[in-house]
Amino acid sequence: MTESAKVDMDKIVSLCKRRGFLFQSSEIYGGLNGFWDYGPLGVELKRNVKEAWWRDMVTSHDELAVAAGAPTTYEMTGLDCTIIMHPQVWKCSGHYDLFHDFMVDCRESKKRYRHDQVRGRWVEFRGQKAFVATQLGGDEGLAEAEARALKFFGLRAKDAEKLAWDGPLVSLTKVSDFAQVLGPDAKTLGTLTAPREFNLMFKTYVGALSGEEGAAFLRPETAQGIFVNFKNVLDSTRVKVPFGIAQMGKSFRNEITPRNFTFRSREFEQMEIEFFCHPQASPDWYKYWRDRRYRWYLELGLSGDRLQLRDHEQDELSHYSCGTADIEYAFPFLPPGEFGELEGIAHRGDFDLRSHMEGKLVRQGNELVVELGEDGKPRHPGSGRDLSYFDDITRERFTPHVIEPSAGADRATLAFLCEAYQEDQVPDEKGNPRERVFLKFHPRLAPVKAAVFPLVKKDGMPEMAEKIYRELKPHFNVFYDEKGAVGRRYARQDEVGTPYCITVDGQSLQDGTVTIRDRDSLKQWRLRAEECVAEISGRLAGKIQ
Numbered sequence: 001m002t003e004s005a006k007v008d009m010d011k012i013v014s015l016c017k018r019r020g021f022l023f024q025s026s027e028i029y030g031g032l033n034g035f036w037d038y039g040p041l042g043v044e045l046k047r048n049v050k051e052a053w054w055r056d057m058v059t060s061h062d063e064l065a066v067a068a069g070a071p072t073t074y075e076m077t078g079l080d081c082t083i084i085m086h087p088q089v090w091k092c093s094g095h096y097d098l099f100h101d102f103m104v105d106c107r108e109s110k111k112r113y114r115h116d117q118v119r120g121r122w123v124e125f126r127g128q129k130a131f132v133a134t135q136l137g138g139d140e141g142l143a144e145a146e147a148r149a150l151k152f153f154g155l156r157a158k159d160a161e162k163l164a165w166d167g168p169l170v171s172l173t174k175v176s177d178f179a180q181v182l183g184p185d186a187k188t189l190g191t192l193t194a195p196r197e198f199n200l201m202f203k204t205y206v207g208a209l210s211g212e213e214g215a216a217f218l219r220p221e222t223a224q225g226i227f228v229n230f231k232n233v234l235d236s237t238r239v240k241v242p243f244g245i246a247q248m249g250k251s252f253r254n255e256i257t258p259r260n261f262t263f264r265s266r267e268f269e270q271m272e273i274e275f276f277c278h279p280q281a282s283p284d285w286y287k288y289w290r291d292r293r294y295r296w297y298l299e300l301g302l303s304g305d306r307l308q309l310r311d312h313e314q315d316e317l318s319h320y321s322c323g324t325a326d327i328e329y330a331f332p333f334l335p336p337g338e339f340g341e342l343e344g345i346a347h348r349g350d351f352d353l354r355s356h357m358e359g360k361l362v363r364q365g366n367e368l369v370v371e372l373g374e375d376g377k378p379r380h381p382g383s384g385r386d387l388s389y390f391d392d393i394t395r396e397r398f399t400p401h402v403i404e405p406s407a408g409a410d411r412a413t414l415a416f417l418c419e420a421y422q423e424d425q426v427p428d429e430k431g432n433p434r435e436r437v438f439l440k441f442h443p444r445l446a447p448v449k450a451a452v453f454p455l456v457k458k459d460g461m462p463e464m465a466e467k468i469y470r471e472l473k474p475h476f477n478v479f480y481d482e483k484g485a486v487g488r489r490y491a492r493q494d495e496v497g498t499p500y501c502i503t504v505d506g507q508s509l510q511d512g513t514v515t516i517r518d519r520d521s522l523k524q525w526r527l528r529a530e531e532c533v534a535e536i537s538g539r540l541a542g543k544i545q
């Protein structure tokens with residue numbers, strides 16, 4: 001991580017806490033690692049992100065028009081399923097057997113690490129070799145590896161050139177023998193255990209039964225609720241293939257090393273679509289969703305420089321997928337050139353519907369077949385329900401193929417926050433330059449759309465400002481503030497990304513006009529008080545520039 005990138009992230013994290021975007025969960029008890037609470041402004045921002053997604057993908061989707069680039073018309077509908085589902089769902093989906101990361105434990109520090117997240121560098125001094133591990137990447141990782149190597153060999157900083165380094169920072173997964181590994185928090189070599197599997201699903205018990213009969217899991221993704229309701233949606237809505245079902249809600253993963261603010265949490269929210277289509281049309285639909293979802297982030301303000309669409313290599317694809325792409329963002333907490341996943345768009349074939357019909361599938365050559373147990377019966381039997389689709393125009397019966405755009409609401413919110421953070425210089429009331437921090441949110445995402453101020457707290461200005469506030473309030477989230485110098489009130493609104501500030505001043509009382517100030521351009525102009533609703537609505541909708 002570069003010094004400037006690090007400073008930015010520290011500033012963003014501190015602004016988030018100071019202004020009530022994000023708090024550590026259970027903070028008064030010392031916090032709980034991997035869990036975050038959204039504060040008064042954070043909850044508005046995240047709701048706006050989710051509402052923009054639901055509106056753009058579901059309710060505003062025009063079923064009668066061929067959307068830009070879509071192969072044909074299509075329908076969209078929604079669902080809201082439970083977090084705890086029948087345990088067989090996770091056996092058939094593959095999560096019970098396969099949803100794990102590898103972890104390593106340190107016998108000395110008693111810390112646990114995700115195997116693929118530990119990096120390190122080989123170094124030699126006076127014939128002794130060591131792989132010095134760190135959890136950091138980039139320049140920070142290199143600096144930490146050097147400091148730890150000096151300490152390990154009992155050297156001072158001025159002796160750094162005596163260390164013989166061999167190669168760059170590499171993942172611990174490239175090291176086969178841990179005897180010479182200096183764990184990230186260890187003082188001696190060889191304290192890390194061999195990697196072990198760790199299932200990421202949280203286990204719980206349903207009802208009074210505490211034994212395995214009552215065991216269930218908190219969902220690690222929202223997608224499975226959609227697959228198991230596929231037939232219910234078909235029968236109750238008469239939708240026709242191609243169509244999509246959207247769902248957003250909480251998911252839980254017992255991540256081994258939660259980190260990078262909300263990026264990797266143990267409780268988080270997903271926004272997922274399962275799009276069902278004819279197998280032959282599925283490659284075209286895959287391309288459509290990949291591009292459509294990428295555009296969505298750009299339309300809401302992420303910059304093309306920091307956003308990338310990355311197609312997975314063949315060896316990265318899940319065993320059932322014939323195409324997957326990730327939408328990734330260059331978060332400021334990552335080393336330069338590294339990107340973090342915001343959303344994955346996967347072509348999942350008929351894997352999910354068939355697994356829930358027939359039983360958990362495995363690949364055999366080019367085929368997906370039901371995995372059998374030692375008794376020759378399906379190891380994890382499916383529901384036995386018919387989840388195929390009958391096209392009454394072509395008279396064809398088939399199991400639809402699925403395209404899955406799967407996004408994280410918290411990661412999207414964090415990316416919009418990081419992108420919005422800006423600093424510039426503005427003249428203060430005496431004309432001297434003052435540093436300004438502002439969040440340049442897209443108007444749809446801004447937690448507060450406008451603030452109304454009386455210039456001073458007398459002469460009838462508060463009464464007029466309150467009236468404007470009440471006129472605006474039914475239309476959007478508006479904030480009223482009469483405390484302190486007006487310059488400070490502007491600065492507070494800039495810092496939370498409020499696009500417009502309306503001020504009632506002496507002239508307002510005489511001619512009924514007020515000033516309106518634009519957060520980004522800092523331009524101010526006058527308009528009649530009763531025009532405020534139309535002006536702000538028009539600007540938020542992009543109809544007035």
Ligand code: ATP
Nearest residue numbers: 255263264265268270341342343344406407408411
């Ligand atoms: P990663 O590789 O970063 O762990 P993933 O590939 O396992 O992510 P998916 O299973 O594809 O993630 O989940 C879809 C989306 O859900 C991700 O793109 C991300 O936005 C979100 N997500 C997944 N895990 C987390 C998490 N631990 N914290 C916050 N969001 C998450």
